[in-house]
Amino acid sequence: MSKRIITFGEILLRLSPPNHSKLYKAKSFEAHYGGAEANVAASLALFGCDVKFVTAVPDNELGDSALSELRSYGVEPIAVKQGNRLGVYYFEQGASERPGKVLYDRTSSSFANLKKGMIDWETIFKDSDWFHWSGINASLSQDLAELCKEALEVASKMGLTISADLNYRPTLWNYGKNASEIMPELVQYCDVLLGGTDDSEKCLGIKINPSETIENVFTKWKQQFSKLKTIVSTMRYDANASSNIIGAVLWDGTNLLKSKEYNITHIIDRIGAGDAFMAGLIYGLIAYPDSNQVALEYAVAASCLKHSIPGDVNLSTVNEIIALINGAGGGRVIR
Template identity: 70%
Template sequence: MKKKRIINFGEILLRLSPPNYSNLSKTNFFHAYYGGAEANVAASLSIFGHESIFVSAVPLNELGEGALGELRFHGVNPVVKREGNRLGVYYFQEGASEKPGKVVYDRESSSFSKLSRGTIDWQLIFKDADWFHWSGITPSLSQDLADLCEEALVAASNLGLTISVDLNYRPTLWNYGKNPVEVMPDLVKYSDLVLGGMDDSLICMGIDVTQTDTMEVVFDKWMKKYPKIKRIVSTQRYDANASSNMIGAVLWDGYTFLQSKKYKVSHIVDRIGAGDAFMAGIIHGLINWPNDNQKALDFALAASCLKHSIPGDFNLSTAQEVEALMNGASGGRVIR
């Protein structure tokens, strides 16, 4: 396996979920986990065997210590500012069958939200690094964080790092007076690998889509507008409800439109973090099989498939477990 030094930038959050599919408004108990999109990617990459660095900010209190401890437990090296008074929180009401899941964010005035341009030494952090991963969640939180994200991207680009982004459009987070299309294009232009879907085209990329446009046509438009992009990947869900999904994925490299195999994921334990598991999987796959996009795509989807069976935000599957599923070891049999 090829091992790389990968920098991940974002906010780690405390997640609180009512047990037994209870409603948030009716519960007296919560299961607690630590997670968040970029932290989930960082943890998975570390479990896959990479040197995974997570750049963030947490408060100097027990919750901050808990978040850092969780990252370190999974082999992630946190490089964080210890400032501010609170860790961001999100509440997740699990869905079941036709009842949808629901997320309520409580991250205003968190330690991470106080970061701004000039508060992080990117030259030092990117020293000897190979890859930088960010997501559209960070610039959705404030103009200061969007500016800081741009600062990081300029530094990473100047140093020649490979850059990946999960567009991660969350409409409830864009509350500071800017729309994604006013912010994201100036950030996405630095990226080599993009995870997103057709719905993101106008909202995040500033590119209109007609009713007759195929996914291949839309992604080709993205590459023409943003020439640094080398690959675009997208996950897909079919015949989906909250308990059972058919999942697949596609990859476009400007020449060939690839489709993954599909998995029927029934009895979903926890779908939060499945997209992040895919993101970590495609990064790992492209590092290890840079000339085999199909294998990288299949690895990423297998990683996402396994995450659906794991409670909490993090995908705890090893690269060997993902490859086993990718190579046909399915069926959930007991390994003895």
């Protein structure tokens, strides 16, 4: 892949009780590194892409460990070293009808204390082709929302393709602003957007009627954000914590494309499945520029495989994803 991709976000330490235990009585934790944009970066690097990840970590062993983890996937981290704590989240894995649960502990983390003017975006974006970010960044503080806008202005000026995942997390918007007050000003710079119809009013301030088709909803988004070329939404059906049917749709302004659906009956770990989808979509749009359908199928297959992999990062290879697209599923042993 000749394209150079930049992602921007927080790398987090994830702590999970083993064996689907509840946090309430947890006596030990399994540790993984993750975070939405870090997961996208790692997955793209495993696909063979040239990826840099912009973040902030403390200047201590934990910060160094997080950056080492990124490098192990082939990602080049660009990290501001400041503060004394890495963001943490606790994940309680659900089972059957008991849903999973996430508790965030990221207030005053090294990343949360980033501000406008602290990152040399022009140098970072030099010779780069693609910039990816998500709404989680803007949810953490007014300073980070302003830093996102600074990055987007420079990326747009330098001609990068810009993608975003709305990634609406209501528990993170705690600094006095609603997502609908912040996100529209940022989404205006995007070429590619991942989000669901449920996000329309909460994130974008665009009211819709429950009876509206997805084409009508995305048409409204396009009318407000004229730069958008591709809008994508993932779908889950008959879902509980252990079993999902997943698929996705892609709208290019004219056609609504629908993907194959996958029935996932034994979920190992669904954290990062959306990030696996986003990485797959970016890869697909770059690798198959003449076929949005192939790009969409690649993204959904990548997300499907992530459900079988513990931790935040999708460890699936390009060949494994293509094999699933071509029908090599069903649990057969590859010999």
